[in-house]
Amino acid sequence: MRCIPFAFILFAGSALTAWAGPAPKYAVAELPAALRENAHAVERRHDELLTVKSAARTVETVLRATTILDEAGSRWASELVYYSSLNRISYFRGAVYDAGGRQLRQLRSQDIRDISLSDGFSLATDARGRVADLSQPTYPYTVEFEYEVVSDNPLFYSTWKPQATEQFSVQEATFKVVMPAGLALRFQERRLPAGTALAQSTVAGQQVYAWRVQNLAALEEETDAPPVSELTPAVFTAPSAFEVEGHAGQLNSWADLSRWTYELNANRATLPPALVAGMQALVAGETDERARIRKVYKFLQANTRYISVQLGLGGWQTFPAADVAAKGYGDCKALTNYCQALLSAAGITAHAALIKAGADEHDIRTDFPSSQFNHVVLCVPLKAAKADTVWLECTDQTNPFGYMGSFTGNRHALLLLPEGGRLVPTPRYGAAENRRQRHADVYLDANGNAKATLRTLRTGLEYDAVAGLAGLELSEQKKRVSNRLALGNFTLDKVAFQPLPTTATIPGLVETLALTLPGLAPPSGKRVFITPNLLSRLSAPTPAVGERQTDVWLDYAFTQLDTVQLHLPASLQPEQLPAPVQLTTPFGTYSSQLQALPDGSIRYVRRLEMPRTRFARADYPAYLEFRRKVSAADKAQLVLLKTDA
Numbered sequence: 001m002r003c004i005p006f007a008f009i010l011f012a013g014s015a016l017t018a019w020a021g022p023a024p025k026y027a028v029a030e031l032p033a034a035l036r037e038n039a040h041a042v043e044r045r046h047d048e049l050l051t052v053k054s055a056a057r058t059v060e061t062v063l064r065a066t067t068i069l070d071e072a073g074s075r076w077a078s079e080l081v082y083y084s085s086l087n088r089i090s091y092f093r094g095a096v097y098d099a100g101g102r103q104l105r106q107l108r109s110q111d112i113r114d115i116s117l118s119d120g121f122s123l124a125t126d127a128r129g130r131v132a133d134l135s136q137p138t139y140p141y142t143v144e145f146e147y148e149v150v151s152d153n154p155l156f157y158s159t160w161k162p163q164a165t166e167q168f169s170v171q172e173a174t175f176k177v178v179m180p181a182g183l184a185l186r187f188q189e190r191r192l193p194a195g196t197a198l199a200q201s202t203v204a205g206q207q208v209y210a211w212r213v214q215n216l217a218a219l220e221e222e223t224d225a226p227p228v229s230e231l232t233p234a235v236f237t238a239p240s241a242f243e244v245e246g247h248a249g250q251l252n253s254w255a256d257l258s259r260w261t262y263e264l265n266a267n268r269a270t271l272p273p274a275l276v277a278g279m280q281a282l283v284a285g286e287t288d289e290r291a292r293i294r295k296v297y298k299f300l301q302a303n304t305r306y307i308s309v310q311l312g313l314g315g316w317q318t319f320p321a322a323d324v325a326a327k328g329y330g331d332c333k334a335l336t337n338y339c340q341a342l343l344s345a346a347g348i349t350a351h352a353a354l355i356k357a358g359a360d361e362h363d364i365r366t367d368f369p370s371s372q373f374n375h376v377v378l379c380v381p382l383k384a385a386k387a388d389t390v391w392l393e394c395t396d397q398t399n400p401f402g403y404m405g406s407f408t409g410n411r412h413a414l415l416l417l418p419e420g421g422r423l424v425p426t427p428r429y430g431a432a433e434n435r436r437q438r439h440a441d442v443y444l445d446a447n448g449n450a451k452a453t454l455r456t457l458r459t460g461l462e463y464d465a466v467a468g469l470a471g472l473e474l475s476e477q478k479k480r481v482s483n484r485l486a487l488g489n490f491t492l493d494k495v496a497f498q499p500l501p502t503t504a505t506i507p508g509l510v511e512t513l514a515l516t517l518p519g520l521a522p523p524s525g526k527r528v529f530i531t532p533n534l535l536s537r538l539s540a541p542t543p544a545v546g547e548r549q550t551d552v553w554l555d556y557a558f559t560q561l562d563t564v565q566l567h568l569p570a571s572l573q574p575e576q577l578p579a580p581v582q583l584t585t586p587f588g589t590y591s592s593q594l595q596a597l598p599d600g601s602i603r604y605v606r607r608l609e610m611p612r613t614r615f616a617r618a619d620y621p622a623y624l625e626f627r628r629k630v631s632a633a634d635k636a637q638l639v640l641l642k643t644d645a
Contacts, residue, residue, distance in 0.1 A: 024101030026065055026142040032215065035169040039218035040073030041066050043162065044142060046173040050158045052180060056243040058151045059090075060158060065144040068136075072167070078133040079145040082117070084315075086153040086244070089130060096134040097142040104141070107132055153315075154242045155251070155371040157185075163216050163232040170216040175235055179207040183241060186252070188368045190234040211235055219549070223541040224623070226553040226614070227362060238370035244316065254369045255420025261316065261354065262416040265333070268320045269341040275325055279345035289348070289384050294401050294502075296346050297392055300339045305329045306395040335394040336376045343380065350380040350392075353413035355426065359464070363411040366423055377408055379415060379424065391426055398471075400507035405429070405464050431557040431609050433460035433506050440534060440564045446571045446642070448521040448528055452514070454535075459500070459508035462558065466509050470497035481513065486535060491516040521640070528572060528640040532594060532604035536562045540631040541624060548620040554587070557612035566602040572640040574602060581633040586615070587623045590630050594638060602638065 026044050035042050044065040051059040066076045077096075083089050094107030112132045134143045162173035179185045185207065189198070192211070199210040213233055225231075239251050249260030271279075282299060283292040307329045318333035321341040330338060336352050343350045356364050357375035364372040378392040393399045393408065403409075404427050415421030438456040458466055469477055477495045485492075494514035500507060521530035531537075580593035588610040595603045608630065615623065 022103050024097070024103075026067060026097050026144070027101035028067055028099045028140045028142070030101075031067065031171070034217055035171055035215065036069065037169075037218065038167055038220050039169040040070055040167045041068050041076045041169075043168070043170040043173060045171065046162055047176075048158060048160060048174070049176045049178070050237065051178045052154070052157075052183060052185075052239075054180060054243075055183060055239070055241050055248065056152060056154060058154045058157065059148065060151065061146075061148045063144070063146045065142060067140055067142045069140045071139065074135055076168075077135040077141075077143050078131060079143075079147070080129045080131045081147050081149065082129045083149065084128060084153075086315075087149055087151045090148040090150055092130055092132065092145075092147040094132055094134055094143065094145040096136060097144070098136075098138075099140050101142070104136070107134065107145075153244055154239055155244060157237040157239060157370075159237070160211065160235040161229065161232065162213055163219070163228070165228050166219045166221040169218040170213060172214050173212070173216075175211045177209040177237060178203075179209070181205045181207075183239070185209060186238045186240050186368075186370075188236045188365070190236070191231070192233050192235075196233070220545075222544055222548065222550050224552050224554060225550040229362075231550060236365065236368055236370065238368070251369065251371075253420070254414055254423055257369060257371065258354075258414055258416050258421030259419070262352075262418055262421070264316055265318050265337065265352070265416070266418075268318050269337055269344065271321050271341050271345055272325055275342075276345040279342050280347075283346045289382055290390065292346055293343065293348060293380055293390050293392075296342050296348070297339070297401055300335070300342060300394060301397045301399075303328060304335055304338065305397065306335065307331060332376045332395050336378050336392075339378050339392060339394045343378075348380065350378050351421070352416045353377050353379045353421075353424070354416065355408050355413040356411065357408050359406040361411075366412055373414065375408065377404070377413065377426075379413065389424075398467075401502060403427075403507050406461050407464075409461075429460045429506075429557075431559045431611060434462050434556070434558040435459045435508075435561065436462045436558070437561040438535070438563070440562075441567065442517075442520075442534070442564060443567045444521060444528075444530070444569065444572065446569045446644075448519060448523055448530075450517040450520040452517055452534070454511075454513040454515065456511045456513075457500075457508055458511070459504075459506045461556070463506075463508050466497075466511065467507075469511075470499060470509065481511075485515075486537070487515075487517065489518055491518075523642065526642045527575070528642065529637045530566070530640065531635060531637050532564050532566060532602070533562065533592070533606060533634045533636075534564060536560055536606060536608070537634040538608065538627070538630050540628045543624060544620070548617045551617050552587075552615040552620055552623050554610060554613050554615075556610070558610055560606070560608045562604070562606040564604040566604065566638075568600060568602065568640065570600070571642055571644045573643055575639040575641045577602075578636045578638065581629070581636075583626060583629055585622070585626045586613075586619075587611075587626045588630075590626075590633070592633050592636075604638075606634075 031042060044067055047063045049061040068074055068077050081089055081092055092112060096104045098104055112130050114130055117129050160175040162170050177185055193213060196213055201208045241250055247264055250256040282295050286292045308331055318337040319330050321338045324330040324334050324338040340350045340352060354373035355375050355377050356373050378394055380390040382388045390402045391404050409427050409429050411426055412423045413426055414423055436458050438454060440452055440454045442450050442452045444450045469480060478492050481495055482492050493516055496512040498510045521528045574596060577594045583590040590608050592606040597603055
């Protein structure tokens, strides 16, 4: 064996080091095993710094390094940085590392795309962003992003949520806020781990607030669990005083935010005299207050359309009502302000209200006054009934009168009043309103083939899912209906939709279907087996592996009513009817039964009502048992005997 001179080894090692690039970091082998368990991605490091320069300017600096363990974690390989005319990006950098921590490449300018983020309703956003994707074909790998955003819209301070989703663990995350002298920070801590305490200090006359978490294990995704935002650590921050493009305000209460927004939009509701006279003529002779409001709302829907205008202060300040009257369009603020002016011309008082809109959005944090809103709606208190209010969505030309639905219902809105407004609840849609009521006539022949006619009424939030179907082409209607019918072999022969009258308290849509169902109940010897519950079978949740970790959170209340009339040929008779099922629990009530009628048909009646509620995790086994019993009853079969066999 030949020996290599020691000096040569030193030289070769130095040369390799010189050409090896940056020193390795974020090696996956260094990850604690506990952080990889149940995780698709691990936050190796997340440092967020909010520097408040003044009441009119903030600077947010973020560094994030995330190890992507598998394909399900690949969403974390990209980063989206928002910007607008009031928020500019100082820099946006990134790099990607292999499993050993060696840098594969850095983020290049051509890797960053500039995109529009308009959502069609927002209150205060220019809706643009820069997005970068450092995805790799081989797992695991680590991405690192750094960026800085300078904001002249200090209404929005940072919200720190280091663990944003299930199956995502955190090795280390820090959050720091630096406040100038004379400007107080408002903050609220939620669910911080034991031992995680605020570190507060004074540096060069500035107040520094710092939080840090380490080694947060991934949460397992559980059925019917609260949203992860209610389970993981968070720190919410907000200004006590702010200034947007010269408009200063305070933010120590909801009244403060309401007053600032109201004053910003004051004196913008003047209408042309001819339009004022038109509104007065429109409601002349109408004594019913709600009917007068309906006429004005119908005029709004017929004569305006929505466009998004969210530039700078325009994200908060409305177009004048006269401009909307002349042009026929506006954003959510402008159309709401315009409708308010139309109602005022008709002698009706209404108030604009800020709201957090979105079908998947949860209610605001009512105990922490801050800017949490993205939309504006109109609140119309009725004089005739002190406890009654009409709510109007002014951006939608087809929205039913007074209906908020899943977009803005079941949450709080902030009234905009000159003296400062308050939070008020929007309409609540519970089990009584969210109804799906179906009647089916099924005509079975001796060979188990069937024809069926289904008439289904959906109201409330059940209506939301089908509201747009009536306006589609027939081919598209059939496609969408077919995709959601949980049936095996079938042909959709007819589709028809009929909305409830516009005077209905809760909007609804009646869907009528005609189906051909070959082999619905194929014979087996001298028996035929059929499941009377054609379309409303509730599956049982998958049991948790190990001990349940979260509460049971049922966030959607509904009522389902099903009647199925089975019309049988003379050659088929029921062998035995299954016993009725009746379940009454805190989780919901259920009943189903079969009845033989004098004309030889069999009637199946089912009712399921579920509340919107929350239960302790100790109640999960009882909830699971309820769902299992419902599932078993829904799948129960009726046995028919062939009398001519």
